[in-house]
Amino acid sequence: MTVPGMLSRPLAAWRRRPRPFAWMKRFLPRTLFGRSLMIIATPVVLAQAIATFVFYDRHWDTMTNRLAFAVAGEIAIIVDELLEDRSEEERASTMARAAGAVDLFVSWLPGETLPPGRQELRGILKTTLGRALDERVRRPWRIDSTVAHEWIEIRIQMDEGVLSVMSPERRLFSFTSYLFIMWMIGSSVVLFAIAIVFMRNQIRPIRRLAVVADAFGKGRDAPGFKPEGALEVRQAAAAFLLMRERIQRMISQRTEMLAGVSHDLRTPLTRMKLELAMLPDLPEVAELRQDVADMETMIEGYLAFARGEGAEAPQPVDIARLLEAVAANARREGAAVTLDLPAETAGEDGGKDEGADGEAGIILPIRPNAFKRCLANLVGNARRYGSHVWIGLRRDATAVEIVIDDDGPGIPPDRREEVFRPFTRLEPSRNAETGGVGLGMTIARDVARRHGGDVVLGDSPHGGLRAIVRLPV
Incomplete structure (x- = not known):
């Protein structure tokens, strides 16, 4: 046997041909419900991943850069003002104006110095802020996010001491990212919940059809089954019911036919037995009687086999x-x-x-x-x-x-x-x-x-x- 259009390749060899990505079947769900959910979930997850990448690549990076450079620019202005101030009153006035105008709380630590060396930063927020301070302030600095909750301390090395600037996190961080993540997770959960409800309703008729087909294959009855679900499932259920009806009708017709055959065959056998009983006991007659008995046994065995207790x-x-x-x-x-x-x-x-309950x-x-x-x-x-x-x-x-x-x-x-x-x-x-x-x-x-x-x-x-x-x- 060959498959037309396949260069006369033998069918057995074609079936033995290794299929690409066959190893992936081991990791795929085995049920129709699981595969349907995977088909629904895969595009959603890909879309969410692409949207997240675009968000963090564009929105998060852009907004963080803008906020960090804005804060660094304001700190640079404060540093320049303090360098021009000669008295303590002027410095206090500058720091008070900074707290009221740009929401930065500035304090002066005279005589202190920052540790030598460059601070190692982790996280996109600190890294971006450090880059902005290098570009705008151009003085040694230190960043500490553990001083207070939702506050970041930025220390700048000055000639006569250290300038401490307390900035709220909202000046450096866009909270819209939380809303975006919550929206994505919430919408995904809602979509999955709706998909699960609808897919269960679609899978249920298929499972019922499988149960009824299994029961029929085991010789058991399954009353009350009717086609339901999607059009294709209804067509499969209707085809199964039609097949079951044909098989049951065939069994019934076979049983009725064999009942007639049994009557037709037993009648002449009975006459032959009566006629042989009236004959004298000769060796030839005994052999005929044995042949008739063997024929009767064979007919009974054949009828028992063909009848199969179908009723x-x-x-x-x-x-x-x-x-x-x-x-x-x-x-x-x-x-x-x-x-x-x-x-x-x-x-x-x-x-x-x-047992006590009488069950077997x-x-x-x-x-x-x-x-x-x-x-x-x-x-x-x-x-x-x-x-x-x-x-x-x-x-x-x-x-x-x-x-x-x-x-x-x-x-x-x-x-x-x-x-x-x-x-x-x-x-x-x-x-x-x-x-x-x-x-x-x-x-x-x-x-x-x-x-x-x-x-x-x-x-x-x-x-x-x-x-x-x-x-x-």
Whole structure:
């Protein structure tokens, strides 16, 4: 098989071709809800990041530069005025005018000196202010933001002392950045909240469709389901309902047809049995009677396989009690059966020990008659070829497993799948001796799969064959 237009490249080779960015799938959300939110959130986050970059690159940097250079320029004017003032009264008058006009509180520290060396600054505010002081004041300086809350002290080295200038942070810092950040975060939270609400409403119909499809695959009914949600989801739900109706109609038609076939075949077989009963007991007549009996057995087995108990409704069943009934029936037929149930379900004779509330340990919605036939076929196959049968029950978080072991000859691994084919007998002579027609294992797997499970074969620790019936929880 080749794909048209792809240079006759084989389809298998094309599928094996490495896909670019395949590694990214490990980091992507696995649910549709998570991926939808990611699709919504990614453009929003990118837009917010770009807006933030533009804001800090333009607004923050520009405004900080303007404010810092304005303060540095005012400090330079104060320094020049103080250099011209000769008396203490003139200096006090200059500092008072600065406090009232430019909102800078200036004090004179005579005889003090600043530490030698240039101060290391951190942060955009101090860095910008230091650059402005170098350009405008051109004297040694020190910046201290820990003197008082929301105040910054700027010390300038003078000839006869140190000039201390207290500037409020609002003169150097634009508080619109906080508003911008709060607006961005608030708007993002609101957008995400709205997106989550809408996406949950859109995902809910898809989840309901998945639950109904899973229940139908397990042979369970899901009444009350109707298409809802977006147009595409409604189309998928309507297609599923139509498919379910067709499958149920096909099963019903098959059952009705086989009921008629059963009547039509049984009538001539009954006449043949009556006619053979009136004949003398000759060897040829005995052989004909055996042939008619074999035909009747084969027809019954085929009808049981094709019917599949399709009309039986699922109901909650205690699996432990069902296993007890199957084991009891096998014992009545002369089989040696050992029933091993979990401690929380095992009672006397391997049965269920109910608690005070009377609830069973492992309850699943199954078709009891059909599933009992499945187990009876597997147990019957085990007792047919072995001298002892072991039945076990185990459960994990996702499935319930029923294990049936025997000590017979077993089946080679490469031929185990053949036994599930209708009317397939690995050893015709031995099947003839035991009365098998090659439908027991087929019916067992058919019933298990109609419940959403399966039947698999393996090696038994007792030397024979192990059959495991898996049912989803």
